Amino acid sequence: MGCLCCGGDPDVGTLCRACARAIEPCDGLIAEHICSRVDSTDAEAWLVDGFGGAHAVGEVTRIGRSDDRELLVLATSVSREHAELRRLGTGWVLRDLGSRNGTFVEGLLLQAPAELPARARIKLGDVALWFLAEVVHEPTRRPTMATGASRGGLVRCVLVRDGIEMCVILGDDARCAGALLWRMIGNDAWAERALAPLEFQLLRTLCLRARDEAASPSLVRGCVQSKQLVNELPFQSKYANQENVRQVVLRLRGVLGELGAAGTLAVAPGRGYYLACTVTATSATDSEPPGPPGRRGLVPTPPEPQ
Numbered sequence: 001m002g003c004l005c006c007g008g009d010p011d012v013g014t015l016c017r018a019c020a021r022a023i024e025p026c027d028g029l030i031a032e033h034i035c036s037r038v039d040s041t042d043a044e045a046w047l048v049d050g051f052g053g054a055h056a057v058g059e060v061t062r063i064g065r066s067d068d069r070e071l072l073v074l075a076t077s078v079s080r081e082h083a084e085l086r087r088l089g090t091g092w093v094l095r096d097l098g099s100r101n102g103t104f105v106e107g108l109l110l111q112a113p114a115e116l117p118a119r120a121r122i123k124l125g126d127v128a129l130w131f132l133a134e135v136v137h138e139p140t141r142r143p144t145m146a147t148g149a150s151r152g153g154l155v156r157c158v159l160v161r162d163g164i165e166m167c168v169i170l171g172d173d174a175r176c177a178g179a180l181l182w183r184m185i186g187n188d189a190w191a192e193r194a195l196a197p198l199e200f201q202l203l204r205t206l207c208l209r210a211r212d213e214a215a216s217p218s219l220v221r222g223c224v225q226s227k228q229l230v231n232e233l234p235f236q237s238k239y240a241n242q243e244n245v246r247q248v249v250l251r252l253r254g255v256l257g258e259l260g261a262a263g264t265l266a267v268a269p270g271r272g273y274y275l276a277c278t279v280t281a282t283s284a285t286d287s288e289p290p291g292p293p294g295r296r297g298l299v300p301t302p303p304e305p306q
Contacts, residue, residue: 001137002016013051013052013053014139015052020051022130024128025049025127026075029050031051032198032236032244034053034071034072035055035071035197036061038057038058038070038071040139043056043057044057044058046131048132050128059086060085062084062097064080066081072196077127078099085116093113093114094114095112104123105121106120106121119131155169155170155282157170159207159261159264159275160277161263161276161277162260162262162263165182165185166182167180167182168180168203168207170204178194179193180200180255180259184260193258193259195255198235198251201232202248202249205224205229205233206273206275210222211279211281220271221274222275222279223273225271225272228272229248229272230244253265
């Protein structure tokens with residue numbers, strides 16, 4: 001498989017060295033700071049980062065630091081609501097959404113919505129990306145909502161905090177993304193919240209540690225040290241450190257806070273992070289009912305906890 005841009009020999013992920021050099025990552029950026037919420041099977045185009053990672057683009061893709069963006073870019077130079085890519089007829093238009101540090105196409109600051117060629121170098125603040133309406137070959141499809149292909153080793157974890165009941169199905173895959181189901185205690189219907197790979201795997205690690213130490217009398221049982229999380233979370237960069245872990249913790253805390261379960265993810269100084277809530281872990285079986293209709297690869301809807 002050749003470079004997605006030019007077909008040359010890929011040296012940096014999906015890119016050749018020359019194409020990667022044209023969008024070299026800015027200071028402080030790591031591969032995990034860029035994540036598409038668009039299922040790769042629904043890709044209409046692609047954005048490729050300087051690490052060679054390909055990110056699916058839908059017909060309308062909003063870009064920014066805000067968690068509800070289709071393309072999440074966690075860089076200080078990128079605004080919460082930075083830019084939008086939209087397919088119009090047979091072409092693509094990029095517009096700036098009033099960002100603080102601007103949106104650029106081939107080095108020129110956007111003053112108005114601009115139609116993009118099939119291949120364009122764009123820049124969001126300090127973050128450069130290739131926009132590819134057409135690619136030399138299809139990028140490797142990334143799982144987005146799956147929690148593991150095999151059901152035999154799945155574990156169901158139910159978390160209860162502040163009147164909120166949350167359920168997550170944990171598989172053997174320690175790199176994929178997943179979903180968190182939640183509801184107010186007493187409600188029958190479950191709502192779903194998608195989690196990016198790093199946030200999901202942080203929750204997975206803490207749930208499994210809470211299960212393993214369920215019998216401990218400690219009030220902060222289930223702690224996982226930050227140094228251990230650096231090694232266990234699926235960071236693609238060899239330069240990941242404890243600050244990167246802290247950013248993942250902040251993002252997961254933000255999600256839990258939106259659900260009304262703030263305080264679920266706690267820190268014990270000198271010991272690590274843990275789940276400050278009731279955690280019940282049981283084996284998942286093939287008898288579970290399927291997840292919400294019309295969605296691919298979602299975790300199954302859990303039955304009533306015993």
